[in-house]
Every structure is written in C-alpha cells, then in structure tokens.
Amino acid sequence: MMLLRLAWRNIWRNRRRSLIILTSVVVGLIAIVFIEAVVRGFMRQSLDNQLGTHTAHIQVHRMGYHDNPAIDRFIARPEVVDAALAADARIAASSRRVLATGLLSSARNSSGIMLVGIEPEREARVTIIQRSIVAGRNLGLEPREILISERMSRTLDVGLGDKVVAMSSTREGKVGSELFRVVGLFRTSIMEFDRVHAYIPHATAQSLIGAGAEAAEFAMVLHATTDLNAVRDSLRVVLGPEYEVQSYEDLIPTMAAMVELTERSMIIYYVILGLAMIFGIINTMMMSVYERIRELGVLKAVGMQDRMLFWMVLLEAAMLGTVGTSVGLVLGNALNAWIAVSGLNFSWFSEGLSSWGTGAIIYPVLDPLGSVRGGLLIVAMCVLAALQPALKAVRLHPMDAIRHL
C-alpha cells in the first residue's frame, strides 16, 4: 500500500510532464477506439447489407446449381424444403425464389438483368427489399408487376407505371418474354446489386422460364446467427445429399473472412499506438529516474531492496498507463455512443461506399470489452517501456547515487 502511495505521488511530482504523456495516451486511445468502432461499423454494415439484400443467413439449392445455375438444376420439390425449414424453430423466416438471367427493355433502352421471382410477403421477412422501396409500392397480386431499382429506372429511362419487357431463356432453350408494369423503385446501399436485380412475382417467373412449380433457391434468416453452423449442418442431414445447404460464410467467404480479419486485426491499432507511446513513456520514466537518482540512492541506503525499487518504477509506468487508458477508453466509448445514435455521414463519397455496400451513413459499433482488451495491451506496453528505467534504478550504487548532484 505504501509502495502504491509512493508510486502514485511520484507520478504527480512533475505534474506537467505527466499530464503531457497522459494526454497523449488519452488522445491516442480516443482515436483508436473511435477508428475501431467506425471500421467495425463499416464492415458490419457491409456484411449486414449484403445479407439483407439477398444472401440472407443460409441458402438451399439443389446440388450442382452453384456450378451451373440452369433451370434443370432447380429444386424439383420445393415443398420438401419448405417443410424442413418450417420444422426448425431456429429459423425465423424463409423465402422461396426463382432466379433467371435475361434482358430488360424499355422503349428507349435495355439492360442485362437478374430477375428474382419472389413471394413478396415471405421475401419481406428475409430481405430489406421492401424497406428499400423509395417510390411506388411492393409487388402485389397482379402477375405482371415488376420492382426495379432506381438506378435501373434511370438506365432504362422509365418511371412508375411505365412498361418494360423482360426476356429470358426457357427450359426448352427458347426465349420467353413478358410485359411488366413498373410498380416500385428500390434503392439499396449496394450499387452493384441495384444495377442488375429486379423483382417479379414468383409464379410469373416460373411461367416466364418454364420452370413449372420448381424453385431456384431458398433463403432464410435465423433468430440467432450463433446457430448458423448448427442449423446449416442439421439441414444438410435432414435434406440429404440432393441439396446444397450453405451459410453466408460459405456463399461469400471473402466478405465473411474480411469482417473477421478486420475485427481480429483491431489489436494491431493498439499495438501501433502502444509502440508510439513506448518512446514517450521511456522518456518520461528515464527523466523521472534521473531526477531522483539521489533519492533512489537514499532508498537503497535505508534498506529498500532492488526488487522493490524495480517494481516501484514499473508501478509508476503502470499507473500512468492505467490512468491514461481508462480516461481514453471512457471518453472514446462515450464519443462512439454519442455518434452511434445518428451515425457518421460520409455522403460526400457515398459512391465509393456504395460499391462496398455500406450506405452513406456509418454507425460506429461499440465493443467495450474489445477496447478494454486493447487498453490492457497499452498498459502492458507502458510497463514494458519502464523496464529499462527500472533496471537503471536497480543498477544504481547507493553511495554514488547519494552523491549525485
């Protein structure tokens, strides 16, 4: 206790110097905690949007569809899959889709398209498409309705109520075509997605390509993503080898790996900050030891053992680190909590962000436990920085130190 008191008071002997080093720790920590939360928010939003627009948590296809997405590799008995999904309480909602590539044409222009045949009510529980409608409405009961992106509407130079023609290959290898009326425009934060996707009623899509009652895929969301692998594996068992059950980590492995890598690499930010601070701490502790050489000599003379002297210097550095880190973490997390309410508006380069699928507003994601882990690393690095000054103190000869001017 006495040693703690001594170390604590020693820190404040040179108040200005300690405040300068503390300020650098605090400012560094605030910056790191803020950057960490923004990067985490960026990556999470990117992944969430990717999952929310189409991928969902898990998808089911007929085996081989991924390698060759042809109509004859559609799921022949979708009711079997529906029944299996309905039986698993961990699945919150699922959507059945027909997918067809083709051409969408207006009177003035045409564009390549991925037609997604959906049951609007089911799809609305799985993806954010319904919530992304910026004009008009979602698909209704009419079979010749189409929902296109705002971007596509500009490409085709069409608006709500205008007619467009969709063409796609049928099962027989012929070209099927259908006239649709635009009932709604959507806008997601993923530019590439908006460029190619359009939604039509499920039955119309089946009829357009001659798919009968078949479906291309099932997409589903879970109540808890922690069940992701468990649900995937149990569906694989239930549905058997005729089906391919893939989680989003299987479907978009690069994205999933990047999110994980980013989260794990956050510690690098702390290491960089720690390395930058090490020199400041070494300098502070060295000066502190040099200023007290005479006093350290007296401590040794009256019987303080080297071990204790060593710990005293380390304790001083640990206290500096702990105070700076604690204040930095509290302020950094408070700043993030404040910004997380309204998000950070990056609309001045929303085009770039759109290609990442994050949206113009990034909401920092707090991870107090993660930042505490990072903070502990900073404290440990502060202690590491004090090793040399502590050894210097230990190596002092008491008599020479007492004589030191």
Add this chain to the structure above:
Amino acid sequence: MTIPILQAEALEKTYHDNGVPVRALVPIDVAFDQGEFTVIAGPSGSGKTTLLNLLGALDAPTGGRVLFNGRPLEGLSKTELSKLRLHQFGFIFQAYNLIPVFTAVENIEFVLTLQGVAERDRRRRALEVMKELDIEALAHKRPNQMSGGQQQRVAIGRAIATNPAIILADEPTANLDSATGGVLLDLMTHMNQEHGITFLFSSHDPQVIERGRRVIRLHDGRIERDDRRPGA
C-alpha cells in the same frame, strides 16, 4: 571480552580518478563498541565519509574487511547487505534526504514498511518516535514545508524508528545553523544516554567533535589520533 558492534580490519579504499588511483583510506584498524558516541573528525578529504560509508555497508572496500557483531560483511549479497542496513543501521545524511512526496510521519513509517511491520503498528511507532523528538506537529507536513532543522529531526526519527544497532550520521549538522545543530546534538546525546543507541558521526563541526565521547581524527586516510574522553 565483548565483541565490537562494528569493526574495521586493515580497511582500505582506493578510488580511480580518470584512471589515476587515489587512496582515500590506507589500511585502517578500528573497532566500535555498543553504546559509543563516536565522532570521526578530520578536514575535507581526510577519508571520514569514505570510512563511514564502508562501515555502513554502502560501499565496498578495496582491501581489508568490515565486521558487524564479529561477522564479516565481505561475501554478503546485495540483498543481504540491504537487509543488514534496513534492520541494523540507521542513517542520517547531511542533506536530510527525506522522501519529498511523503509527509513526516510517512517518511518515518516507510522504513518500518520496508521491515514488514504491520500498518497499525508502524503508524503507532512513528507517532511515538515523533513525540519523543517533539515533532508531532509536523506529522502531516511534507519536507518542503519544513525547516532544515525540522527535516533533520524527521531524519533522526526515521533512523531511530527501526531500533537499529547503530546510527551512522554523515555531517548531520553541516547544513544547519549552530543553534539548531546544538539542539539536534542534545537530542542525539539524550538518545545515546537514555536508550543506549550507538552513534557514529563523521564531522568537522567543532560542536559535534566537542560532544563526542570518543573522537577519531583522520588525516590523509590515516587515523591520526583516537581519543576517549573520561567517562566514555
């Protein structure tokens, strides 16, 4: 025959100043008994501080040896020497050398902490010592709030609090005016006479030399005279 508390046998010390050897002490033989009040006197450079440092295990001799209660200090590890200083020696320095961030009572308590005395006991002991030295009023003052004389009293308190076998005082009055120095010497004389604490001074202050019951005069690293006063 009693064993001297502290003894120097053929003790010598040579320093090297820019590679040039300087003999601070030529081989010296001297012994100190329990309860002595001894002054090592001599002009500057005579070797008195060097002798005191060697006797106090603060420095290592280049020849000869020091014995504490008949046990040679040579060969003791740094930790063993630290423990010896902590438990057997009390030090009083010319410049007081109190810990500036501690109050007077904390400065006295600190050495007791190093000895492992329980918190409650060390506070009681520190206040007891302060009462004896009549510095209770200074208990919560830091060194920079005290005069030189007051600081030296606290330093004496720190030295006697651990009940050491011997107190080594290096020029304890050098930074004080003669009146304050006199009061402190009265105090130390009282400690010696009432409690039997052994004092070993190095000083060239006539006031200190006058109080010594044994005065060892050094000159050029040699013992020139070793006088015991009547009744010593």
